[in-house]
Amino acid sequence: xxxxxAYHGGLPSLTACPWRGRPFRMPSYLRSALxxxxxxxxAIHAAAPDPALLGCWRATKIVLHTPAGEKAEDSSGRCTxxxxxxxxxxxxKTSSGVSTTTYRYQVVRPQVYAATMxxxxxxxxxxxxxxxxxxxxxxxxxxxxxxPPAMAFAAAAAAPRVETEAARVACP
Numbered sequence: 001x002x003x004x005x006a007y008h009g010g011l012p013s014l015t016a017c018p019w020r021g022r023p024f025r026m027p028s029y030l031r032s033a034l035x036x037x038x039x040x041x042x043a044i045h046a047a048a049p050d051p052a053l054l055g056c057w058r059a060t061k062i063v064l065h066t067p068a069g070e071k072a073e074d075s076s077g078r079c080t081x082x083x084x085x086x087x088x089x090x091x092x093k094t095s096s097g098v099s100t101t102t103y104r105y106q107v108v109r110p111q112v113y114a115a116t117m118x119x120x121x122x123x124x125x126x127x128x129x130x131x132x133x134x135x136x137x138x139x140x141x142x143x144x145x146x147x148p149p150a151m152a153f154a155a156a157a158a159a160p161r162v163e164t165e166a167a168r169v170a171c172p
Contacts, residue, residue: 048107049085049086049106049107050107050113050137052137053083053107053113053135053137053142054083054084054085055082055083055168055171056080056081056082056083056168056169056170056171056172057080057081057082057083057142057166057167057168057169058077058079058080058166058167058169059074059077059078059079059080059081059164059165059166060075060077060165060166060167061073061074061075061163061164061165062074062075062079062162062163062164063162063163063164064160064161064162065160065161065162065163066160067160078092078093078094079091079092079093080092080169081166082171083105086104086105086106087102087103087104087105087118088102088103088105088115089101089102089103090102090103092122098121099120099121099122100120100121100122101117101119101120101121101122101123102117102118102119102120103115103116103117103118104116104118108132111134111135111136112132112133112134112135112147113132113133113135114130114131114132114133115130115131115132115133116128116129116130117129117130131146131147132146132147133145133146133147134147140167140168141165141166141167141168142164142165142166142167142168143163143164143165143166144162144163144164144166145161145162145163145164146160146161146162146163
């Protein structure tokens with residue numbers, strides 16, 4: 001650390017003793033505000049929405065890979081996605097009715113978007129959770145795969161991986 005700086009449990013703070021020999025300690029509220037700005041800054045520079053994502057897609061294949069190595073596949077075509085500028089809705093018809101989930105999303109890197117579950121009629125315990133998805137669009141085909149969370153290896157290995165294939169359809 002450069003001279004005149006000390007670490008005080010968050011951000012470095014200036015200890016150049018500008019006031020009668022007393023070291024300057026950054027107030028905790030200021031440290032918190034700077035952390036919020038530092039963590040929020042990447043969102044400011046996030047990529048613009050990808051116009052190729054906008055519109056409606058019908059899932060032709062959904063594959064869930066569990067941590068135990070099992071695989072569950074659904075090719076019923078009963079789920080649709082409708083992408084708008086900053087949110088998308090997932091609507092799935094099930095034997096017990098219709099499940100609707102709304103996500104807020106933003107493109108965070110080329111071909112990667114982060115989606116935060118905003119509401120759900122099915123998985124309410126997951127509201128507020130965020131996952132990243134790599135996506136590729138080939139004509140009227142959309143392929144997505146979940147990106148493992150950036151965390152400890154054991155926790156990332158325990159997260160299920162989801163792959164989808166979808167076809168562009170007319171929006172209702």
